[in-house]
Amino acid sequence: MNETDLHSSVQKFVDAYSVDVSNDLIQEMDEIKKIHTANFGEDQLQPFELLNSLNKYKLTTLFPNCCIALRIFCTLPVTVAEGERSFSKLNHIKNYQRSTMTENRLTDFGTLAIESKLARQLNFDNIIDHFASLKARKAHV
Structure with missing residues (x-):
């Protein structure tokens, strides 16, 4: 130059x-x-x-x-493709799950879908065990 x-x-x-x-x-x-x-x-x-x-x-x-x-x-982002992918992914999830999901749950599910690489690295065993124990206590009460 x-x-x-x-x-x-x-x-x-x-x-x-x-x-x-x-x-x-x-x-x-x-x-x-x-x-x-x-x-x-x-x-x-x-x-x-x-x-x-x-x-x-x-x-x-x-x-x-x-x-x-x-x-x-x-x-600086070179393109807005990342944002466009996020919105298209959310629209796909929203159309598929609209009738069975609340807004907060839909937002959380959308975040998991957008950040799928990070979500695949997480270990969900403790979360599932904790959730199962909460459900088990409700059943015994």
């Missing part, structure tokens, strides 16, 4: 995130471009790799705005 395009792109970023970064980001980006080859080699680094390299070489105090900008850039 040439210097003019870089400066205009950085200025747009600074304008959008003026609370988080200052105009010093432009100078920091120029300095990083100058020292990039000496510190990081000839290869172009991805944003996440650059952020990790800045942390590794303890350069975060020299380039604080750049580190903040990289953290913002690395955490």
Whole structure:
């Protein structure tokens, strides 16, 4: 990227995130471009790799705005597909279970379906035993 395009792109970023970064980001980006080859080699680094390299070489105090900008850039969602999947999954569950489930239970069930990878890692034996003991006490009373 040439210097003019870089400066205009950085200025747009600074304008959008003026609370988080200052105009010093432009100078920091120029300095990083100058020292990039000496510190990081000839290869172009991805944003996440650059952020990790800045942390590794303890350069975060020299380039604080750049580190903040990289953290913002690395955490911004690229697409809204995750949210769309969540809503489509909830619609599927809601249509299937609508007549037999309360709103709270439906929300909890939707969360389990959306976070299915995490739910598969859980051990439900203790939860099932506790639930069964509660039901057993109700039966004896």
